[in-house]
Amino acid sequence: MAPPRPPDPAAALLQEAVALHRAGELAAAAARYRRLLAREPRHADALNLLGLVFRQQGDLPQALRLIRRAVAVAPDAPVFLAALGGTLAEAGQLPEAVRTLRAALARRPEDAVSLRNLGQALCALGQPGAALAPLRQAVALAPFAAEAWLALAHAAREAERLDEAAAAAGRALEQPGLAAELAAQARFLLAALGQGPAPERAPAAYVRELFDQYAPRFEQELAGRLGYRTPGLLAELLRQYGVPAEGRLAVLDLGCGTGLSGRALRPFAGRLEGLDLSPRMLAEARRVGCYDALHEADLLDFLPRHPEAWDLLAAADVLNYLGDLAPALGGMAAALRPGGLAAFSVERGVADGYALGPGLRFRHDPALLRSLAARQGFHLVAEAEVVLRREHDAPVPGQLMLLRKDRATGA
Numbered sequence: 009m010a011p012p013r014p015p016d017p018a019a020a021l022l023q024e025a026v027a028l029h030r031a032g033e034l035a036a037a038a039a040r041y042r043r044l045l046a047r048e049p050r051h052a053d054a055l056n057l058l059g060l061v062f063r064q065q066g067d068l069p070q071a072l073r074l075i076r077r078a079v080a081v082a083p084d085a086p087v088f089l090a091a092l093g094g095t096l097a098e099a100g101q102l103p104e105a106v107r108t109l110r111a112a113l114a115r116r117p118e119d120a121v122s123l124r125n126l127g128q129a130l131c132a133l134g135q136p137g138a139a140l141a142p143l144r145q146a147v148a149l150a151p152f153a154a155e156a157w158l159a160l161a162h163a164a165r166e167a168e169r170l171d172e173a174a175a176a177a178g179r180a181l182e183q184p185g186l187a188a189e190l191a192a193q194a195r196f197l198l199a200a201l202g203q204g205p206a207p208e209r210a211p212a213a214y215v216r217e218l219f220d221q222y223a224p225r226f227e228q229e230l231a232g233r234l235g236y237r238t239p240g241l242l243a244e245l246l247r248q249y250g251v252p253a254e255g256r257l258a259v260l261d262l263g264c265g266t267g268l269s270g271r272a273l274r275p276f277a278g279r280l281e282g283l284d285l286s287p288r289m290l291a292e293a294r295r296v297g298c299y300d301a302l303h304e305a306d307l308l309d310f311l312p313r314h315p316e317a318w319d320l321l322a323a324a325d326v327l328n329y330l331g332d333l334a335p336a337l338g339g340m341a342a343a344l345r346p347g348g349l350a351a352f353s354v355e356r357g358v359a360d361g362y363a364l365g366p367g368l369r370f371r372h373d374p375a376l377l378r379s380l381a382a383r384q385g386f387h388l389v390a391e392a393e394v395v396l397r398r399e400h401d402a403p404v405p406g407q408l409m410l411l412r413k414d415r416a417t418g419a
């Protein structure tokens with residue numbers, strides 16, 4: 009009988025690391041992957057998996073560096089190509105993501121996750137029609153994955169296949185044990201398709217995910233292709249109505265995103281803080297460096313917790329993710345000092361209330377907004393009808409509003 013083989017310490021270490029990784033113990037798993045790499049620097053699994061830990065922690069440059077090293081060691085292994093493609097897509101490097109995911113799928117055609125990532129990357133590249141085939145395949149292979157149904161629903165909506173979009177969102181909703189966040193997204197999508205009542209706001213998880221994905225290419229796309237102008241227009245309105253651009257005000261930029269609005273507001277601010285739901289948008293804003301502090305928060309939770317803290321609150325292209333604006337205006341009234349200013353944009357439309365548009369953003373009726381604002385103790389200082397940006401080659405009509413909080417009542 010052959011003597012038992014001595015245990016392979018590298019295999020044992022990898023096994024232990026993977027178990028910790030699966031249990032969500034990222035730091036402990038990373039420490040073991042590193043130990044393994046110290047012994048075997050070209051261990052492709054350890055390189056890839058350590059890269060995936062970085063991806064889960066949101067450090068995409070480090071994740072890409074490590075996964076690329078795994079691909080360099082084993083260029084034909086579909087598992088590493090799939091991980092690289094998914095991470096590139098998350099980092100907004102879309103053309104390379106599409107090439108890499110196609111290479112992975114050429115070697116492993118029935119990889120439902122890569123099919124979904126490919127579809128989502130094509131959709132993000134503005135090719136929803138091309139996204140449909142891989143997404144249909146993804147749901148056929150993994151019919152219980154609600155995320156894949158939702159991705160198909162989004163792509164079909166963008167490709168103007170509205171029946172398919174509604175059917176796919178419906179299938180997402182049918183999945184047993186569906187997470188509440190995914191259910192809210194499916195209902196939101198159905199409402200935008202005219203099937204079901206409009207909710208009071210876009211689900212926070214949907215907004216966070218949307219802008220996390222958008223963050224790496226947001227500025228290029230918005231300022232470039234979409235001709236986005238809201239931050240500059242809001243700053244112009246402030247100047248026009250005599251708000252001194254002398255660097256003296258305490259300013260909070262609500263939904264600050266990557267900091268386009270912060271740069272426009274900076275001349276007014278002695279102290280400029282930014283707030284956003286999306287950690288990746290905030291990471292971009294941090295890199296720009298025009299804020300004195302940044303907060304990851306929902307504006308509806310944050311404002312009431314900071315009474316009378318600011319002279320100026322701004323929200324450029326943010327309130328269109330909320331339907332009922334009464335809570336946001338109430339929060340602004342609470343967070344402003346008496347006599348403080350709120351400056352924001354909304355997408356103009358619908359009479360008598362708000363409606364969810366096909367672009368998954370809300371449109372508001374300026375007349376209703378004026379009466380809501382008055383009820384919260386605001387005076388209307390100024391408003392202007394503007395074009396906020398272009399969408400599908402058409403102008404998006406908007407309304408800018410500048411409100412002053414009543415000094416006397418301290419509303």
Ligand SMILES: C[S@@+](CC[C@H](N)C(=O)[O-])C[C@H]1O[C@@H](n2cnc3c(N)ncnc32)[C@H](O)[C@@H]1O
Nearest residue numbers: 219263264265268269284285286306307324329
């Ligand atoms: C279209 S971007 C505009 C970013 C920036 N204000 C600008 O003008 O470039 C909208 C931003 O609002 C954020 N946002 C939407 N709803 C929010 C909420 N309820 N609380 C905090 N941030 C929100 C999104 O995460 C996103 O970064």
